[in-house]
Amino acid sequence: MNWEELSAHLQNLPTPDPRFAKRMQERLDSLAKPKGSLGRLEEMAVRLAGITASTQPEMVHKRVVVFCGDHGVTEEGVSAYPSEVTGWMMETFARGQAAINVLARQAGAEVKVVDVGSKADRVPKGVVNVRVRPGTANMARGPAMSRAEAEQALAVGWKQAETAKEQGVQLLAAGEMGIGNTTAAAAVAAVLTQRDATTLTGMGTGLGDQGVRRKAAVILQSLRINQPDSSDPMDVLAKVGGLEIAAMAGFMLGAAFYRIPVVIDGLISSVAALAAVHMAPQVREILFASHLSVEPAHGIVLEKLGLTPLLDAEMRLGEGSGAVLAFPLMDAALRLSQEMALLSELGIHSQS
Ligand SMILES: O=C(O)c1ccc[n+]([C@@H]2O[C@H](COP(=O)([O-])O)[C@@H](O)[C@H]2O)c1
Numbered sequence: 192m193n194w195e196e197l198s199a200h201l202q203n204l205p206t207p208d209p210r211f212a213k214r215m216q217e218r219l220d221s222l223a224k225p226k227g228s229l230g231r232l233e234e235m236a237v238r239l240a241g242i243t244a245s246t247q248p249e250m251v252h253k254r255v256v257v258f259c260g261d262h263g264v265t266e267e268g269v270s271a272y273p274s275e276v277t278g279w280m281m282e283t284f285a286r287g288q289a290a291i292n293v294l295a296r297q298a299g300a301e302v303k304v305v306d307v308g309s310k311a312d313r314v315p316k317g318v319v320n321v322r323v324r325p326g327t328a329n330m331a332r333g334p335a336m337s338r339a340e341a342e343q344a345l346a347v348g349w350k351q352a353e354t355a356k357e358q359g360v361q362l363l364a365a366g367e368m369g370i371g372n373t374t375a376a377a378a379v380a381a382v383l384t385q386r387d388a389t390t391l392t393g394m395g396t397g398l399g400d401q402g403v404r405r406k407a408a409v410i411l412q413s414l415r416i417n418q419p420d421s422s423d424p425m426d427v428l429a430k431v432g433g434l435e436i437a438a439m440a441g442f443m444l445g446a447a448f449y450r451i452p453v454v455i456d457g458l459i460s461s462v463a464a465l466a467a468v469h470m471a472p473q474v475r476e477i478l479f480a481s482h483l484s485v486e487p488a489h490g491i492v493l494e495k496l497g498l499t500p501l502l503d504a505e506m507r508l509g510e511g512s513g514a515v516l517a518f519p520l521m522d523a524a525l526r527l528s529q530e531m532a533l534l535s536e537l538g539i540h541s542q543s
């Protein structure tokens with residue numbers, strides 16, 4: 192799908208069906224428990240019913256897609272690790288030995304790895320090679336990429352949602368791998384939330400205090416020289432974003448189009464979600480927040496999205512790790528709605 196076709200779809204993304212959400216809430220209220228006592232699990236079941244237009248949503252076929260990209264801004268010393276790690280981790284994903292592989296096995300989910308812009312010498316077997324360019328340019332010196340490249344990366348993500356739909360995937364998670372991408376994510380977050388970049392800058396893979404100060408200065412410089420237009424999310428993604436960030440935004444937009452729920456992960460996928468919501472507000476309806484990352488910008492971005500994370504495990508890994516940890520909670524929410532006895536069967540009535 193080219194950009195013109197894709198952007199036409201953005202104008203009329205579907206919204207959840209309130210009739211199914213209402214029926215799910217009625218069912219939950221009739222179960223053998225005090226009304227509302229399953230808290231956010233109930234909210235999840237209700238939202239899933241609306242998105243899938245079903246009172247018995249099935250989330251059996253699950254997939255996490257890990258979008259990989261490199262960042263030219265690593266030249267400025269903004270990460271505790273070198274860019275080469277992105278390629279090495281792609282190899283590890285392909286061998287099934289990274290954290291995300293373990294967590295996905297635990298949750299009964301597939302892992303799909305997509306190279307949208309790494310600088311790796313070779314793309315490992317089993318990794319989808321749809322590289323738009325080998326890493327972005329250094330955004331502290333000019334735009335990270337052209338608008339056309341950002342659009343192409345976005346279309347890569349959309350295509351992954353389309354493929355998931357064709358393959359019958361019922362629940363998605365958005366993950367990423369890219370050394371330097373917390374710098375890009377914080378820059379995009381600063382523009383889209385209108386917050387001061389310094390408060391949004393965190394340790395990423397493990398910078399110390401001095402490193403974090405340097406990183407904040409690099410972000411401020413990137414914003415100063417590129418002047419991204421806050422009313423134009425594609426301009427922001429192109430100038431101070433990243434290839435995997437644009438791809439995740441496209442993935443979420445595509446998932447909204449195909450009515451597939453997406454669990455977002457840490458800071459980087461949440462920033463992609465915020466960019467997607469700026470392009471088409473209905474996307475928010477299919478998004479679920481999984482956890483609260485240690486990155487200081489994450490809570491601010493989730494608040495802007497109007498999403499509350501389920502877990503706070505002080506994680507800062509990425510890869511989709513937190514998102515996949517939330518999968519069993521969604522399974523639990525749906526099972527409860529389907530398998531519990533009804534209050535009426537037990538002859539129990541509320542006195543209020
Ligand atoms: O998900 C998060 O909130 C998160 C927080 C810190 C680091 N990461 C991961 O670490 C990498 C980016 O960190 P950095 O320091 O290189 O910008 C990238 O591969 C992310 O997946 C991810």
Ligand SMILES: Cc1cc2nc[nH]c2cc1C
Nearest residue numbers: 272276368396508509510
């Ligand atoms: C080893 C390593 C694994 C990662 N996974 C996601 N980001 C990462 C960064 C590093 C450094």
